[in-house]
Amino acid sequence: MESAASPHEHDEQVLTIDFRRYLSALRKYVWLLAALIVMSVAGAVVYTTHQTPMYQATASVQVEPKLPDLLGTGDMFNVAGASAEYYKQQRQVLSSFTLIEKTVDQNDLIPKLLSDAERKELSHDDQLDLATRRLQLDLTVRYPENDRIFYVSVKSSSPEDAKLIADAHVATYESYAKGLLQLSSSNASEALQAEFTEAETKLRAAEQKIYDFQAKNDMVAVTIEAQQSLVQGNILAFTTKLNDARAHEIELSAKIAEMKKEQNEDVLSNPVIMMGDNVSFETLRTQYYTEKIRLIELEKDLGPRNPDYIIQKQKVDLLYQALQGELKILVRGTQDLYSAQLATNTGLAGEVEKYKQEAKKLSPLIAIYNELVREKKEFDDKYNILRARLSSMQMTGSLSSIISNVRGLDKAQLPTKPVSPNIKTNVSLAAIMALVVGVGIIFLIVFLDRSIKSITDATQAADAPVLGVIPQLTSADLDGKNDDRTRDMYIHENPKSSIAEC
Template identity: 20%
Template sequence: MNNEANQQPSSLHFLDYWRVISSRKELILAVAFLVVLTGTVYTLLLPNIYASSSRILVSEDSPEINPFAVQQNYMSTYNPYFLRTQFEILTSKPILNEVIYRLNLQSEWGKNNEILKRDIALKILKNSISVFQQRDTSLIVINVKRDNPDEAADIANEIAQVYRDSRLELASKSAREAIDKIEESLTEQRQRVANAEENIQKIREDLNIAVVGGEGQFDVGEVRMQQLEGDRLFAQREMVEKEGLLRILEDLNDKDLLERASYITFDQFVMNTIQQIQDIEVNLSSVQADYGDNHPEVKRLKSQIVTLEETLKKRLSALRNGLDTEYIIAKNNFESLDKVLASVRTDTIESQGAKFRPYRNALADLETERFIYNQLMSKHRQEIITLQVPQNPVDIIDVAEPNMQPVSPNLFLNVLLSIFVGLGAGVGLAYFIEYLDTSVKSADDLENQLKLKVLGLVPQKVRPLIEEGPDSENAESYRVMKTNLSFIANENEGMAHCVLSSGAGEGKSTTVFNLAYVAAQQGVKVLLVDADLRRPVQHTILGMSNRFGLTNVLLRDVPVEEAIKATSIPNLQFLPSGRLPRASLGVLDPRKIRELVQSLKSKYDLVFIDTPPIVGMSDANIIAKEVDSSILVVQYRKYPLNMIRKAVETLQAQSIDIAGAVLNNINVMRDDYYYYYQSYYSDYYQRDDDDAEADLI
């Protein structure tokens, strides 16, 4: 049983938590009201925010041209992460800075005609926009929230326009650079054709050769020379192609080479590596948005991208070196064929005569240069026409329009959130105050913490029963207290009890009066003694004089019989405290108190003594030492438990018998634990009154 009693205080029930909320509901409601009021006022003071949205349809770009490739490869693969990449591009600094420039937002957002800093304007703009994909489509919604509906619509439309322009510019920039390289080669080739024509004209004039409209007979040597000439032309074209592509690669830095690698070369390893980098970058964007930069998965993906880019750089470098080698081989092949052809041509010309040899060589050179020039010209025109074909990777589907209905602040939502936050803060504050409150809150604290028996529970705002009447609903509390005292103290005839309290203002005087009142009602001869010499109140309750009393008896001025006065209450007599002289503060002598108590016990059935507080005075200890038992009055939620424990320890150190404790001034409306106890007796006495009235009627 003892173990169970010791373990019981440590276990908390749900009702214990509810009791805290119920006892401090005024505080909780006050905090909730203040939070709701603050949230409502703050919401009403916030400016209205308007939202406008534009929708765009995005598609992937076609690959860039390869001017020296025999056949263009325009095969494209589906990229499931393409739209996520475009989300990041739409909110990137280049796009937003261009929007700020076009709409002159730095001046619009500046105060007092001042120009707002670009980084601040960029931050404001970025916080004002949100980009998301419309489900199961390739549509991107650009949503802008601003305090001006027209400004929100303009920004949404301008972002879509700037994004479309940037996509078109990026798609055509690389193609134009490649066409510019072809134009440079055309200029050089045109000059070479002109030089070859001038050379032929000069040879004709020098050798006085007349050109007729047909070719003569060719021998075996001339046929061989024509075959070599064809091989030389093919080798020369291959060399020029390799040279042009090599020039393009040499003009690109590492970053541009990585971006355009998939269009310059169709190496399968390069294509696969680029696809892996794109997939990892899209995955990195998603993971980085969810977990942040310091997450291990983010670091691992970044490391993979760096590794793949290094591998790709090495592969492209190898391809560049390979192309350089191929160019050298083609050049050497061309030079070798040129030397062989020159040798055959020399032999042929020598066989045909020295006169036609220079002319034939010049004519062959001219045909070669013209063939190369025509091939470049044809390719140049083809790619210009292809570039001029309309291509639009971004279509604006819906243009943003001003929305005059504000989307925030949401008064209903903010008030609702304020209610929840206020209630949560109030409950938290209530539990925090309850944690700091070390006063006595229940009868369990008296029994478990102070090891005192509980004689009775007294509700709040109880007045002396002489004012409320014998049929008061509060009188039953004192009857229960009187009964418990009789059982605990083994009450016989001639018993003396003193009523104590650890501090002032705990309801000790009212308790001892009402206890004497109910005892007198039961037919017991009772004497009420006011021993609180410094702050007597019993004479005020009874409406009697305090001129003579206990002080005069102890000073031997008057006999005790003359100091005791009869009251208007049957069976109840009263010994007031009397006026205490300034020079007689030590009037409570233990011997005199002992003699007086013994004398009064012999004359009365019960003697109730009202004493001063225990803490700070020795009067209560002197009186309690000489009576049969002591009753400790503890006010509900007033003094710290440690203070009351010190008072109890002081009494126990002097071997003073404490019959029990009374928990006084309980707020039954705030604490459900005592509410049902009080309401039961209240209803009981109310029914008795109603029955009595019915009988009278």
């Protein structure tokens, strides 16, 4: 009798027995696995040999981010940024139903994609739709590297058709890109023409405003800039003269005040004489001193009562009176000069004030005129920019039929070997699938088999430990006699055997 095993030993025993059970089942049903594999491989071979061979042709197309800069205008020819999003969009365009439909329609590919029976039952539009969908399934667009090159692959049962369709689709894409460029150039030219016309109208209106303003303010013959310069020059000139005149006025005023202060002094020693520049006064004074000396000599020689002395004295007195008269004339002349200077200063101040008033009148006109000039300059700049852009855009439109950012790179080569069906791949897949299915079936059989075949099965089924094991009689125990009597008499004839003990 066997002793009860520990839980840990029991789990290990269960795992070992189960694993061996599955291995035993695999060895037992190996014929089933072999049969499934042979049948699957045979089926794969038959299926592959009955499939229509498919050929694949690949053409390449290069998509640049901008057009060739034939005019040297730089950014004017940018098509789009060289971003991944742009090339993703172009890949979608190449694979789109619309572009494939254009390829089918423009190259008359319906007979190559549909059978005669299919075409008889459908209208032309339905034929085009079905042919497009069928080609869409057989057409693949790849962009493996960021090198601006797309690869268009087409599968067909005819290698010639595969090559023809691949090249035709690339050509359709080129035409589509040129058409977009022409449409874009045309729309842009129309928009620019409208803006240019509007800018030209505004420029002419601004020029007319300036002319009307000049005519209204008498500025046609002499521009406002010239008037402003003239007024500023006059203000500066008359202000300078006025400052000089006022300085002279101050000088004359001081001289007159000094003359009034010294007017009672002796005419011969009066300092007022030194303030003037009177030649006649100097002549009279010279004569006076000459005659005075002679008078002194006559008085010394003849005496004061002598007639010659008296006559000489009268002559000296007359000269003295003449000197006094000249002094008065000098003072009066200085006063007249001062009065004249005051009048001059008043006139100069009036001129300065007049030109200042003119400057004040010009100031608002200048502000308005400058605003009109700035407005005209803005319209003029916009007009020139739009004219240059319109000219470039018109040249771009005329060149759009011969230039494009899309061009076919390599024509498709005529395929010589089919890409499908692949007998090696099909046979390998069939064998692997048969092996997996066979193993799965065997494991399922073992899993669903609930019969007791071992001590472990009995322990698990009864949920109790094993108390003993009844041995099974083998051919060796029966000495090769496998009849009922020998089996029944075995214990009687072998009372000390382990089987008899159980």
